Amino acid sequence: MPDPANGEAVESTKRRRLLGLLGGGAAVSLAGCSDQEPSDGSDGEDGEDGMDGEDGEDQGPTNADKAQAAWERAVDNPLPEDEELRQEAYIEMEEAARDDAVLIPLYHGLTELFWYDYVDVPLTGALGKHWQQLNTTTVEGKSDLNLINSTFDELDPIMSTDTASSIVITQIYENLTAFPNGVPEIENQLLEEFEVSEDGTTWTFTLRDDVQFHDGTEMTAQDVKYSWRRTVESENSERAGFTLNQPVGLGIDAETDDDGNVVPDSLAVEVIDDYTIEIQLTGPNPDVLDVIAYSSFSVIPEGYVGDIEGYDGEVTHQEFSTEVANGTGPFELDVFNVDEDVTVVRNDDYYGEVASVDAVNWEIIEDSQAAWTYALEQNADRFEMPTFAYEADAIDAEADDRGRDVGTYGPAGELEEEVNYLGLSEISTFYFAFNAANTDRAVRQAIAYVMNKEQIVEEVFAGRGTPAYSFLPPAIWPTGNDGYNDFLDDYPYSRGESDPQGAQSVLEEAGISSDNPVDITLTTYESEVFQTAGELIRDLISGTGINMSLETSQFSVLQGRGEDGDLEMYSLGWIWSWPAVPYGMFQLEPLNTRTSTMPNETNGFYLDWQTALNEEAE
Amino acid sequence: MSRWQYFVKRLLLTVPVLFAVLTFLFVMLRAGPIDPVAARLGPQAGAADRAQLRERLGLNDPLWEQYVDFITDFITFNFGQSWVVQAERDILDIAINAAPATLWLGFWAILLPLFIGIPLGFYAGLNPNTLGDYTASLGGIIWQALPNFWLCVIALAVLRRTRNGGGPFGFDWYAFGPDFASRNLSITGTPSLEWFSTTDILFLPVPYVSDWTALAIDIKLILPAAIILGSASMAAELRIGRTAMLETVNSNFVETAKAKGLPDRVIVWKHIFRNALIPLLPVITSEAFLLIGGSVIVEQIFNINGLGRIFFQALTQGDLPMAGALLFLFTLIILGLNILQDFLYTVIDPRVGYDQ
Numbered sequence: 005m006p007d008p009a010n011g012e013a014v015e016s017t018k019r020r021r022l023l024g025l026l027g028g029g030a031a032v033s034l035a036g037c038s039d040q041e042p043s044d045g046s047d048g049e050d051g052e053d054g055m056d057g058e059d060g061e062d063q064g065p066t067n068a069d070k071a072q073a074a075w076e077r078a079v080d081n082p083l084p085e086d087e088e089l090r091q092e093a094y095i096e097m098e099e100a101a102r103d104d105a106v107l108i109p110l111y112h113g114l115t116e117l118f119w120y121d122y123v124d125v126p127l128t129g130a131l132g133k134h135w136q137q138l139n140t141t142t143v144e145g146k147s148d149l150n151l152i153n154s155t156f157d158e159l160d161p162i163m164s165t166d167t168a169s170s171i172v173i174t175q176i177y178e179n180l181t182a183f184p185n186g187v188p189e190i191e192n193q194l195l196e197e198f199e200v201s202e203d204g205t206t207w208t209f210t211l212r213d214d215v216q217f218h219d220g221t222e223m224t225a226q227d228v229k230y231s232w233r234r235t236v237e238s239e240n241s242e243r244a245g246f247t248l249n250q251p252v253g254l255g256i257d258a259e260t261d262d263d264g265n266v267v268p269d270s271l272a273v274e275v276i277d278d279y280t281i282e283i284q285l286t287g288p289n290p291d292v293l294d295v296i297a298y299s300s301f302s303v304i305p306e307g308y309v310g311d312i313e314g315y316d317g318e319v320t321h322q323e324f325s326t327e328v329a330n331g332t333g334p335f336e337l338d339v340f341n342v343d344e345d346v347t348v349v350r351n352d353d354y355y356g357e358v359a360s361v362d363a364v365n366w367e368i369i370e371d372s373q374a375a376w377t378y379a380l381e382q383n384a385d386r387f388e389m390p391t392f393a394y395e396a397d398a399i400d401a402e403a404d405d406r407g408r409d410v411g412t413y414g415p416a417g418e419l420e421e422e423v424n425y426l427g428l429s430e431i432s433t434f435y436f437a438f439n440a441a442n443t444d445r446a447v448r449q450a451i452a453y454v455m456n457k458e459q460i461v462e463e464v465f466a467g468r469g470t471p472a473y474s475f476l477p478p479a480i481w482p483t484g485n486d487g488y489n490d491f492l493d494d495y496p497y498s499r500g501e502s503d504p505q506g507a508q509s510v511l512e513e514a515g516i517s518s519d520n521p522v523d524i525t526l527t528t529y530e531s532e533v534f535q536t537a538g539e540l541i542r543d544l545i546s547g548t549g550i551n552m553s554l555e556t557s558q559f560s561v562l563q564g565r566g567e568d569g570d571l572e573m574y575s576l577g578w579i580w581s582w583p584a585v586p587y588g589m590f591q592l593e594p595l596n597t598r599t600s601t602m603p604n605e606t607n608g609f610y611l612d613w614q615t616a617l618n619e620e621a622e
Numbered sequence: 623m624s625r626w627q628y629f630v631k632r633l634l635l636t637v638p639v640l641f642a643v644l645t646f647l648f649v650m651l652r653a654g655p656i657d658p659v660a661a662r663l664g665p666q667a668g669a670a671d672r673a674q675l676r677e678r679l680g681l682n683d684p685l686w687e688q689y690v691d692f693i694t695d696f697i698t699f700n701f702g703q704s705w706v707v708q709a710e711r712d713i714l715d716i717a718i719n720a721a722p723a724t725l726w727l728g729f730w731a732i733l734l735p736l737f738i739g740i741p742l743g744f745y746a747g748l749n750p751n752t753l754g755d756y757t758a759s760l761g762g763i764i765w766q767a768l769p770n771f772w773l774c775v776i777a778l779a780v781l782r783r784t785r786n787g788g789g790p791f792g793f794d795w796y797a798f799g800p801d802f803a804s805r806n807l808s809i810t811g812t813p814s815l816e817w818f819s820t821t822d823i824l825f826l827p828v829p830y831v832s833d834w835t836a837l838a839i840d841i842k843l844i845l846p847a848a849i850i851l852g853s854a855s856m857a858a859e860l861r862i863g864r865t866a867m868l869e870t871v872n873s874n875f876v877e878t879a880k881a882k883g884l885p886d887r888v889i890v891w892k893h894i895f896r897n898a899l900i901p902l903l904p905v906i907t908s909e910a911f912l913l914i915g916g917s918v919i920v921e922q923i924f925n926i927n928g929l930g931r932i933f934f935q936a937l938t939q940g941d942l943p944m945a946g947a948l949l950f951l952f953t954l955i956i957l958g959l960n961i962l963q964d965f966l967y968t969v970i971d972p973r974v975g976y977d978q
Contacts, residue, residue, distance in 0.1 A: 157708040322710065342708055343927045344812050367811065373775050374810040374925035377782045383808045418783065
C-alpha cells in the first residue's frame, strides 16, 4: 500500500537495499544481512480469509494490513518522545506475523562462556563478548589474559564483518558510544554529550577532550570526520550502508555520483571546533546512538590510511589491516600473526580505567579438539565448550535480572575443577518462513501447531539454544521482560508441546483433510538444526492432510530462489548488528516483502506478504 | 647415454607435465563452477562492484590472453593475492610464512618411517615366521589401518589427561623433557622455530643451534603429530621392506654368496640390503605426497599453522587462486621428488633407465 504520509520510507527503500548488499562473505556473526526474500506470488493470496475468526471476511483489515500500518506508524514517528508509540507498533507487527504464521521463529542462539576461578571478568551481555573491553578483567596470579579466537585477517574497523576480528578491534579502537560488556544499554565512550535539533535530523556531538591515540596525539573532531568518511568513501569499506541508510543505519546525508558512489567529502559531517562535530541526517532517526556504537564507526587518527581522497596515508592499507594499529582503546596492538595468535598490550595512558593485565593474548584455534585441549591446560582463561565435552547436568545456574544464566559448571568430565558459567541468549533469531502467495494460512498455522521448539532445541543442540516464539529476541523486546512474558502467554499455537489436534482443527476449517490434501515443500539451507526440525515436523504433520516434502539447497541458491518467489516454506536466520528493533523489523513490512522487485527495490523477508494486503488484493 | 644425459632428458620430460598441470589449473579456475567474482565478493554484491572487479581481475580479456598471463604468472611465482582466506595478502608470502611449520612436521614424519619402519621390516624379513616377525607385521597392519584423524583426536585426549601426573604410572607428558606446564605452553600449536641463529663463517651465514631448550620444545611439540603423520608410511615401509628382504634373501646370488663362504654380515649389508632398497625407493619418495595430503588433517587438529591447514581453508572457502597456487607448489615438489627418485635409481642400480 502506498504510504502517503511516509515519503521517507519509500525513499529509503533504495537505501535499505544497500544494506542488503553489504553482507560480505565473512563469517556469520556481526552482519545482520544473512537473509533475504522470496517470490512473487502472482496468483494472489488465498489463505487470507480469517478462518480463525479474528478478522471478518474481506472487509476488515488483514494481519498484513495491520503490520503495514504499524510499520508506517513507527517510521513516521521517529522522535524520542514517541518511543512508546513505536514500541507498541513493533509489537503489533510481531502479533500480525504470528497470527498469520508467515514467520515461525525456531530458536535464538545461545552463547555459553566458562572461565576459571582465578579470572574476574564482568558478565557479558546479550550482544556478545565481541563488545566487551577487557580492561576491567583481572587475572589472579598471571600477568596476561589468555583467550581463544577464530581465524580472521583484518583489523581495519570498516572491513570487519565477523565476530573474531571485532573481539580484537574493540580492545584497540573506540566509538563515540558503546555497549559496555555487550549489555544492550548504550553509554558514552568518546562522547561527552550530544544535542538533537527539534526535527531530529541534526545531531551535535561533543567529544571528550582528554583522549589520546596510542601514538600520543590527541583525538579531535577531525579524526571522527575522517574515520566516518572512510566508511563510505574507502573501497575497503564493507559497511557503507550502515552510514548512509535509514532506518537500518544512521542515514547521514551525502551526494552520490552517477555510479552511485559517494562524492568525496560530501558526507554531511561537519567539524564545528576541535571537540564538536555535527551530522545532518536524511530524516529523524531514533537509533543514532546505537548505530554509532557499531565497529565501523570507530575512530582512527586523521590521515592514517590514504584510501580516501585528500590523504596520502602514513601506512599502507595492507599494513593497517594486519600489522599496525593506532586507536584510543585500553590496549595497543603488539603482534598479529595471522592464523596463529594476536597480542595486545596495555595502554598505560588510557583515559578510562587502565587495564590490570599487562597483555591479552588470543591463540587462534579452529579445531574443537585443539581448543578444548588448550582450555583444559588453563592456557585459555575463558573459553567456550565443544558439545562433545558438554554435560548439561553439570550446570548450576540461575537467571539474573537480564535473563542471563549465571552460575557454575563442573567438575565434569575432563574438567577437574568448578568453573564459572554464563549462558546468554543472543540477539539472533533463526526461523521458518513462508511465501504467503504460495501457501495457505491454515497450512502455516497447522505447522506452527505441531512444531515443538523445546524438543527440537533439545534434540539438536543438547539444549544449547533458546526456543523462540517471537522474531524479536527477548533481550531487545520493546516492552521489556514482562512484556515479553505476556507475549509468550498469549502464544496461540500450543507453546511447549506438539499439538496435532490443533493443527487438524484449523485444517478442517479450511477444508483440508487427508482426503483433500495439500502439498508443501520445505527448503532448508545446509544446517543440521533445520534439517532435523524439518524431519520432525514432516512426521508430525503427516496424516493431517499436509504432505510435506523436504529439500536442502545451498545458502546462496536458497537466497536466489527466495528472491524469485520460488519458495514455499524455508529456513533462515537474522543476527542483529546493534540492538535496535527496526534493524530487523524492516524485513517484516509487508510492502517490503514483495519478491518480484527484489533485491533492488525491496529487501524484506521472502514472504510476498503484500499479497495479503486488502488494497493489493483488489 | 651417460647418467647425466639421462638426468637432463628426465628433467626436460617434466616440462610438458608441468604445462599440463598448469592448463588443468587454468581450466579449473576459469571454467569451473565457482565464479571468481562471486567467490570474492559474496552473494550480495551489487552489479557495479561485480563489473568493476571483473575488469580488475582481467576476466574480460580474451581467453588466450588470460591463459598466457596465467602461465607466465605462475611460472614466475607471481600468484597474486588470496581472495578469501587471508584476503588481499600475497599468496607467496602466506605460503612462505606457513612452509617452515610444515617442513618441520614433514622432517620428523619422514625420519620415523625411515629409521623405525625400514629396520623393523628388514628384521622381520631376515627372521621370517618368528614371533618377532609376526609382532612387527601385525603391528604394521594395525598402524596402517588406524586413520590419522582418529589417532590425532585420541592422542590429544590421552596426552592432555597426563597433565599433573595423571597418566599411567604418574606419567606426565607435560613434564617429560622440557616442562610445558611451567612455561604455560600448550601441546598444540605452531612451533616457533626460533632456536637457530646464523653466524658468518668466511662471509657466509651459517646457521647453528643457539637455543637448545627451544629446539627441545619444538621437537616435543611436533613429535605426536609427526608420529601420527608418519605412521601410515612407517607401516607401509615395514611391510614392503619385509617382502623385499624375503625375496632377496631367497634369490640365487645370495645362495652363491653363501656358497663362496662370505660372512653373513657382508651378505646382508652388501648384497641383500642394496637390492632390497630398489622396490622401497618409490615408496619412500611417494611418501612426500602422503605427507602433504596427510598434513592437512593433522595440522588442523593439532592447530599447526602450516601449508596443509591453509590448503584446507582455501578449499573449503573457495579461495581459488590460493588453492591453485598451493596445488602448483605441491606439483613442483612431487615432480622434483620424482626426478630425484629416478636419479637415485641409477645410483642404486645402474641397470635402470639410461642403459638400454
